[in-house]
Amino acid sequence: MEKGKGVMVGRRWAVDFSDNSAAPSSRDIPDPAGFTRAPQDQDESTLSRQKKDAEANWKAQKAWEVAQAPFKNLLMMGFMMWMAGSTVHLFSIGITFSALWQPISALQGLGKVFAPYKDNKVDLLGPKLVFTALNLVGLALGVWKLNTLGLLPTHASDWVSSLPPAQEVEYSGGGIPLY
Template sequence: MEKGKGIMGSGGRWAVDFSDNSTAPPSRDIPDPPGFTRASVDQDDSTVSRQKKDAESNWKAQKAWEVAQAPFKNLLMMGFMMWMAGNTVHLFSIGITFSALWQPISALQGVGKVFEPYKDNKVDLLGPKLLFIALNLGGLALGVWKLNTLGLLPTHASDWVSSLPPAQEVEYSGGGIPL
């Protein structure tokens, strides 16, 4: 086999020419491989950066939804703890109830801070924020319901007796014999 003739000879389909071009400067005379163009490399860089930005936006949207659904787990745990505390008024049940009230209130005050890391022009945070608010309002409603079952909410007229003015005397009777 001669040098430079390749595997199949000089005219074959898989012919390889190993001519010595080491003295020639590198030039653009060498054609690109089939399916490759230099313009596509530059275009691929912009496509890759756009795909990375899209992937980051998708990741942020997914994480925002996960954060929005997190209060649901807290809701289930708090409901179980309130059930375990029972319906009698004692220190443990009152502590659990006020904890169930305080957590949603503090979470609702910090909605902006919770979703701050996920802000992006391509990410719509309205849906996750509304879900987060709705679940925390559900937790607040659960705490208010527990206050009612403990009898700590003033729901009857007898709970407001102290704020009513004293009843006016309709008649006055006195006893004894007049002299």
């Protein structure tokens, strides 16, 4: 090997960088195995698409977590109602009305609860249905507790005051006066 052709004489693996004419260009070096050259724009669009897919998966996962959150509330509220007992007093009535109010307010704010997870790629129908069903179960639990406390008018005797008086079937009148 001659001096001036990019390789120095005497050293087998030494390269002389002072002469640029003999230096191989980046196009002459083959790509490593598994590496393909692609335009930068395509890589950015692929990364952007992957980022959007990952974000959509994250949103779907979080939406399901929010949908299943009322289940924990059901267990806690059921335990509190059990501890309150079946007698009518201030604590049991407060717990019962809390058990009724929480699902109602949660169902009213259904759109706000799932607004952060709204995306074209995320299907929110399933999480919304689960959220609604669990809150309806909580509402039913509160109504059941009202019934066990005797605060729901479920018997005929609860409606007696609103019934018209019964028609008289018999009557008596006259007779022989005894003097």
